[in-house]
Amino acid sequence: MIYLDWASTSPPDRAILLEAAELAAACYGNPSSTHRLGTEARAKLEEARSRLALCLHATKEAARGCIVFTSGGSEANAIALLATLRKRSHARAAPLHIVASAIEHAAIHEQLRLLAGLGVETSFVRPGANGLVTPEAVAAAIRKETALVTVMAVNNETGAIQPLGDIVRAVACAARELGRATPPRVHADAVQAFGKIPFDPLKLGLSSAAFSAHKLRGPRGTGAMWLAATLEPFVVGGGQEGGIRPGTENLAGAWAFSNVAEQAVTSLASELQHARELEARLIAGMEAIPGAIVLPFGRKAGDTRYSPYILSASFPGLAGEVLARALSDEGIAVSTGSACASNAHAKERRVLAAMGVPPELSFGAIRISTGTLTLPADVDRFLETAARVYTRLKP
Amino acid sequence: MIYLDWASTSPPDRAILLEAAELAAACYGNPSSTHRLGTEARAKLEEARSRLALCLHATKEAARGCIVFTSGGSEANAIALLATLRKRSHARAAPLHIVASAIEHAAIHEQLRLLAGLGVETSFVRPGANGLVTPEAVAAAIRKETALVTVMAVNNETGAIQPLGDIVRAVACAARELGRATPPRVHADAVQAFGKIPFDPLKLGLSSAAFSAHKLRGPRGTGAMWLAATLEPFVVGGGQEGGIRPGTENLAGAWAFSNVAEQAVTSLASELQHARELEARLIAGMEAIPGAIVLPFGRKAGDTRYSPYILSASFPGLAGEVLARALSDEGIAVSTGSACASNAHAKERRVLAAMGVPPELSFGAIRISTGTLTLPADVDRFLETAARVYTRLKP
Numbered sequence: 199m200i201y202l203d204w205a206s207t208s209p210p211d212r213a214i215l216l217e218a219a220e221l222a223a224a225c226y227g228n229p230s231s232t233h234r235l236g237t238e239a240r241a242k243l244e245e246a247r248s249r250l251a252l253c254l255h256a257t258k259e260a261a262r263g264c265i266v267f268t269s270g271g272s273e274a275n276a277i278a279l280l281a282t283l284r285k286r287s288h289a290r291a292a293p294l295h296i297v298a299s300a301i302e303h304a305a306i307h308e309q310l311r312l313l314a315g316l317g318v319e320t321s322f323v324r325p326g327a328n329g330l331v332t333p334e335a336v337a338a339a340i341r342k343e344t345a346l347v348t349v350m351a352v353n354n355e356t357g358a359i360q361p362l363g364d365i366v367r368a369v370a371c372a373a374r375e376l377g378r379a380t381p382p383r384v385h386a387d388a389v390q391a392f393g394k395i396p397f398d399p400l401k402l403g404l405s406s407a408a409f410s411a412h413k414l415r416g417p418r419g420t421g422a423m424w425l426a427a428t429l430e431p432f433v434v435g436g437g438q439e440g441g442i443r444p445g446t447e448n449l450a451g452a453w454a455f456s457n458v459a460e461q462a463v464t465s466l467a468s469e470l471q472h473a474r475e476l477e478a479r480l481i482a483g484m485e486a487i488p489g490a491i492v493l494p495f496g497r498k499a500g501d502t503r504y505s506p507y508i509l510s511a512s513f514p515g516l517a518g519e520v521l522a523r524a525l526s527d528e529g530i531a532v533s534t535g536s537a538c539a540s541n542a543h544a545k546e547r548r549v550l551a552a553m554g555v556p557p558e559l560s561f562g563a564i565r566i567s568t569g570t571l572t573l574p575a576d577v578d579r580f581l582e583t584a585a586r587v588y589t590r591l592k593p
Numbered sequence: 594m595i596y597l598d599w600a601s602t603s604p605p606d607r608a609i610l611l612e613a614a615e616l617a618a619a620c621y622g623n624p625s626s627t628h629r630l631g632t633e634a635r636a637k638l639e640e641a642r643s644r645l646a647l648c649l650h651a652t653k654e655a656a657r658g659c660i661v662f663t664s665g666g667s668e669a670n671a672i673a674l675l676a677t678l679r680k681r682s683h684a685r686a687a688p689l690h691i692v693a694s695a696i697e698h699a700a701i702h703e704q705l706r707l708l709a710g711l712g713v714e715t716s717f718v719r720p721g722a723n724g725l726v727t728p729e730a731v732a733a734a735i736r737k738e739t740a741l742v743t744v745m746a747v748n749n750e751t752g753a754i755q756p757l758g759d760i761v762r763a764v765a766c767a768a769r770e771l772g773r774a775t776p777p778r779v780h781a782d783a784v785q786a787f788g789k790i791p792f793d794p795l796k797l798g799l800s801s802a803a804f805s806a807h808k809l810r811g812p813r814g815t816g817a818m819w820l821a822a823t824l825e826p827f828v829v830g831g832g833q834e835g836g837i838r839p840g841t842e843n844l845a846g847a848w849a850f851s852n853v854a855e856q857a858v859t860s861l862a863s864e865l866q867h868a869r870e871l872e873a874r875l876i877a878g879m880e881a882i883p884g885a886i887v888l889p890f891g892r893k894a895g896d897t898r899y900s901p902y903i904l905s906a907s908f909p910g911l912a913g914e915v916l917a918r919a920l921s922d923e924g925i926a927v928s929t930g931s932a933c934a935s936n937a938h939a940k941e942r943r944v945l946a947a948m949g950v951p952p953e954l955s956f957g958a959i960r961i962s963t964g965t966l967t968l969p970a971d972v973d974r975f976l977e978t979a980a981r982v983y984t985r986l987k988p
Contacts, residue, residue: 219614272839436703
């Protein structure tokens, strides 16, 4: 199978998974236990935490902020969103407002829709046709009672890299103009950014960021959260992870995550170059397929506003699902946007719709995403097959 | 190290962990992806789910209800508790009430304390001096607006097996007497029960139950929830696990969990016999240590109201932490109650206090918990060491 669905999940690094399983078996104490087996496990866990923190910052001296291990990117995002409810419980009458991009992952979008039923209001900021949310649009949505701003680092369907540094500054400025003593927290879902493009949450001025191990060839069920300062979690329990994430610590997952993260960060520049080459090949090839359209319109190879690892394209007249299925039959794995959305709202193309892509084009869209193991020949084989299938099946 | 802290976590089955890591590497598609790699992973995940469901019921025909994989027991418990908030959002003005035992694990107890700040009221039902919550006491706490009853299956400090079947019936009866059309849901934290003592949530009449893989020699970061009928979750996202637990499915974790569960359930009777023998040895040995007291008072070997895997004992005049640390120095791992509590409220002995154990005794309490790898000689070595350390350190 030619795998071009890396944004959904990545083929794990087998050696790292096996090493983590051996660690789990050998160093099996509960890190919260006070006996020797517990303290040994705790030491390993803290080593994993430090190593992951170092992966997030340009210099060792800057490895500040706190890393909280979670069960995945979704949970890390939920922690950031639900923390706003704690604020609410302290000042019950106060209205609560969140600003989010309209193109967030379901882990954020669906949670915000649910919170609306509890009286938490969200302003969804639409991106431009280029898939980018502007700092101005985010700033305009800030209110006196805005508790949180959440904008993803890299969109999982278009690869659009959101201008987080500028957004943080614009939010702070808007809050000042409203006479607020402190700006709202700014959270970033960074599961498609960390380990793939340069990403330093401290430098960006973020309050928190969410990461996922399995996007980086690590295990499922492991994620992490970077926090500039601690927060008050809504889901609590045994006090693990500084009280922010309850549940017995998954040492093997944390260990494997720090290993894949180190590997990804160490080779980030060369991998990015590799991805840029594949992107150029993909976009040129797509432009050569009569009728096929790269999304967002006019995205060119080498445009640094997009992650080269992710590309959307439309094959008008042919449903994305049908094309993806036909490609799967030919041994090629691509997706129609987020795998997570395939459960909930299969037909909805929310991200593309928010960008103003007309339904007849979003209907025909697929997402191609590459990774370290992707070869130029894989891209060629995809292009050749997609062209053939499209010619055969299009109306 | 002689490991007598199995209730905190268990030494994983290395072969099962390695097999799961190999599966993760080979069958790496996202189970929610529609391409072939996704559907292959989905098939494996559903196989794991079916196998786990069969472990929960006496007969294949009874394997009803729904299994939801989670990141652990804590998350499964949180799902059950937080679902009550959805009810609330639908009828904002309605008061919300929960009944819980006073001896729940921190994953439940701390969450209920936090929800109090959101206006969710909990009645905590104290157990008797024997550590058992009576159906009558639970029934007496039921109100017209009670949305949920939560009582653990086996207490993690005393091993007391709560009479869940009788509690479910008493709750239903109390609800009827209050003129309610439907009784409140009854949830059970069953992480110390499943795979250790016979446990059939359907037969008990439960609405939901929470399980943890790492208590059964499985991986950390994996748990499950049994549901008699679906519920409305409070934390949502990509729609995975029937919409009840968001996040990319952890196939390797689910697979390993079903494997360790099958192993545990298949050998349950013989393991229980083994645990009873160790319990008898432990209790007899404890009674022979001058001053040491088995908790709850008067617990005898072979009493089927207690899980033989868990025993608490007090060494009056010597702090439990000090004894546990001294034992650790001698190569023996025991704990002072829940490892989870060691983060949050180290000094609090909430469970023992709720049973009416006086502070001077709960202060000196440790928990000894055994498992399939525990040998009679391990118990002897613990008893001999504890007696020696106690004689040396007690006032």
